[in-house]
Amino acid sequence: xxxxxxxxxxxxxxxxxxxxxxxxxxxxxxxxxxxxxxxxxxxxxxxxxxxxxxxxxxxxxxxxxxxxxxxxxxxxxxxxxxxxxxxxxxxxxxxxxxxxxxxxxxxxxxxx
Amino acid sequence: xxxxxxxxxxxxxxxxxxxxxxxxxxxxxxxxxxxxxxxxxxxxxxxxxxxxxxxxxxxxxxxxxxxxxxxxxxxxxxxxxxxxxxxxxxxxxxxxxxxxxxxxxxxxxxxxxxxxxxxxxxxxxxxxxxxxxxxxxxxxxxxxxxxxxxxxxxxxxxxxxxxxxxxxxxxxxxxxxxxxxxxxxxxxxxxxxxxxxxxxxxxxxxxxxxxxxxxxxxxxxxxxxxxxxxxxxxxxxxxxxxxxxxxxxxxxxxxxxxxxxxxxxxxxxxxxxxxxxxxxxxxxxxxxxxxxxxxxxxxxxxxxxxxxxxxxxxxxxxxxxxxxxxxxxxxxxxxxxxxxxxxxxxxxxxxxxxxxxxxxxxxxxxxxxxxxxxxxxxxxxxxxxxxxxxxxxxxxxxxxxxxxxxxxxxxxxxxxxxxxxxxxxxxxxxxxxxxxxxxxxxx
Numbered sequence: 001x002x003x004x005x006x007x008x009x010x011x012x013x014x015x016x017x018x019x020x021x022x023x024x025x026x027x028x029x030x031x032x033x034x035x036x037x038x039x040x041x042x043x044x045x046x047x048x049x050x051x052x053x054x055x056x057x058x059x060x061x062x063x064x065x066x067x068x069x070x071x072x073x074x075x076x077x078x079x080x081x082x083x084x085x086x087x088x089x090x091x092x093x094x095x096x097x098x099x100x101x102x103x104x105x106x107x108x109x110x111x112x
Numbered sequence: 113x114x115x116x117x118x119x120x121x122x123x124x125x126x127x128x129x130x131x132x133x134x135x136x137x138x139x140x141x142x143x144x145x146x147x148x149x150x151x152x153x154x155x156x157x158x159x160x161x162x163x164x165x166x167x168x169x170x171x172x173x174x175x176x177x178x179x180x181x182x183x184x185x186x187x188x189x190x191x192x193x194x195x196x197x198x199x200x201x202x203x204x205x206x207x208x209x210x211x212x213x214x215x216x217x218x219x220x221x222x223x224x225x226x227x228x229x230x231x232x233x234x235x236x237x238x239x240x241x242x243x244x245x246x247x248x249x250x251x252x253x254x255x256x257x258x259x260x261x262x263x264x265x266x267x268x269x270x271x272x273x274x275x276x277x278x279x280x281x282x283x284x285x286x287x288x289x290x291x292x293x294x295x296x297x298x299x300x301x302x303x304x305x306x307x308x309x310x311x312x313x314x315x316x317x318x319x320x321x322x323x324x325x326x327x328x329x330x331x332x333x334x335x336x337x338x339x340x341x342x343x344x345x346x347x348x349x350x351x352x353x354x355x356x357x358x359x360x361x362x363x364x365x366x367x368x369x370x371x372x373x374x375x376x377x378x379x380x381x382x383x384x385x386x387x388x389x390x391x392x393x394x395x396x397x398x399x400x401x402x403x404x405x406x407x408x409x410x411x412x413x414x415x416x417x418x419x420x421x422x423x424x425x426x427x428x429x430x431x432x433x434x435x436x437x438x439x440x441x442x443x444x445x446x447x448x449x450x451x452x453x454x455x456x457x458x459x460x461x462x463x464x465x466x467x468x469x470x471x472x473x474x475x476x477x478x479x480x481x482x483x484x485x486x487x488x489x490x491x492x493x494x495x496x497x498x499x500x501x502x503x504x505x506x507x508x509x510x511x512x513x514x515x516x517x518x519x520x521x522x523x524x525x526x527x528x529x530x531x532x533x534x535x536x537x538x539x540x541x542x543x544x545x546x547x548x549x550x551x552x553x554x555x
Binding site: 044050 | 317319320375378379380381383385386389422425426429438
């Protein structure tokens with residue numbers, strides 16, 4: 001199994017959710033995150049005092065996938081998340097040792 | 113305040129139900145300004161000190177109300193040698209008839225007392241914005257009580273008391289440019305010179321946590337300010353109160369636009385905080401001047417105050433003084449501008465026949481009087497407030513510890529958190545109430 005993590009622009013969340021559902025993904029976890037990459041931040045002005053806000057709001061999406069699906073799933077997320085502008089975010093995957101469905105106790109791919 | 117007692121006839125004024133009702137409503141409007149100020153300031157601080165900011169205003173409502181009725185009104189508005197008043201009948205309002213009129217006016221003394229109470233409530237609260245995030249609540253409460261007694265009461269007497277020296281000199285201060293705004297702004301400067309900067313000033317970002325809260329507070333201030341300004345004529349028999357009402361609106365609009373224009377040119381954006389700040393700068397500047405100028409003059413006063421205060425708020429970084437929410441930059445500077453501009457824009461057709469440089473015989477006389485009022489209030493409040501802060505600091509201490517300040521004064525001083533946005537209830541572990549046998553709860 002793989003854990004696919006995507007840190008993307010918040011307003012792409014609905015697109016990504018729909019694309020994942022169409023692909024057959026039945027569950028995901030979303031958290032609010034903040035960070036920066038090459039994009040860096042932006043400047044805000046309060047009574048003439050300029051602040052560089054370098055941590056930009058992002059959404060972190062986590063999906064568990066079977067090994068065979070993972071590359072394709074990454075492509076689905078990347079396609080749905082892309083706006084072509086700087087700050088679109090990143091997607092990566094990691095190997096997962098085990099997963100358990102809490103309600104039934106099912107383990108491994110059955111738990112997905 | 114109102115210089116011209118009703119001039120209609122030689123007969124003594126009678127109680128006017130209309131004026132009395134109007135003034136009671138104005139008193140409630142002025143009270144509303146203090147919660148408005150609490151939100152205006154509260155939105156500008158970081159999340160961790162929101163409640164402290166709100167509470168510094170609210171505690172002023174509590175303390176000043178009591179002290180005002182006990183002795184503040186008597187000392188501020190009793191007869192005197194020009195510097196501090198006294199009237200034993202007014203101590204605790206113990207010997208005042210319900211229909212006994214405020215001398216020369218058509219409203220009861222009770223009504224005038226409570227209207228002035230609301231002014232006394234908001235003036236120390238204005239100072240709180242300069243000392244955000246870092247002052248012990250007990251020290252602030254003590255400061256409010258002492259400052260009211262030692263600074264506000266005498267200054268209000270100078271400017272508004274029938275025997276006050278500034279009033280007799282002919283200094284024009286319709287609703288509190290000197291007694292309220294310069295007084296609070298200079299007082300704020302005195303205090304911050306003593307207590308110093310916040311931890312991380314100029315190093316850490318300290319941007320406002322909620323501009324919608326700031327705008328809400330600004331709206332409440334603007335609304336309440338009509339009571340503050342138009343009510344200060346204590347009645348509506350000669351139209352001066354209505355002139356003040358109109359000028360309040362006009363100057364505030366002009367100042368908001370001027371601040372926004374200045375910001376757009378200097379910093380590239382029309383900011384929300386700029387709109388709110390400009391509006392307040394305009395309200396401050398028209399407070400002393402609105403009874404003396406024409407609506408066109410009010411546009412000028414507002415525009416000058418908007419640009420002047422927008423330029424002034426940046427100076428704290430240059431001088432390295434942590435006037436946290438720009439009380440000096442907005443209230444002291446706005447109050448000075450409004451008070452001095454009377455010396456230029458007074459038409460002689462409003463509250464008195466005194467004219468400014470641009471009207472009448474182009475005399476500088478009124479301008480010099482305004483300078484005297486501004487200088488005296490500014491100097492006295494600056495020094496007396498610094499001394500009070502120094503004395504409190506040497507006894508019970510003015511500031512919370514650095515750790516408490518960094519972690520957030522709300523938790524240290526109020527044992528509360530302003531916001532809980534988490535679905536599960538903010539990470540609170542177990543209720544102390546559920547386990548009384550294992551956990552002792554003080555409170």
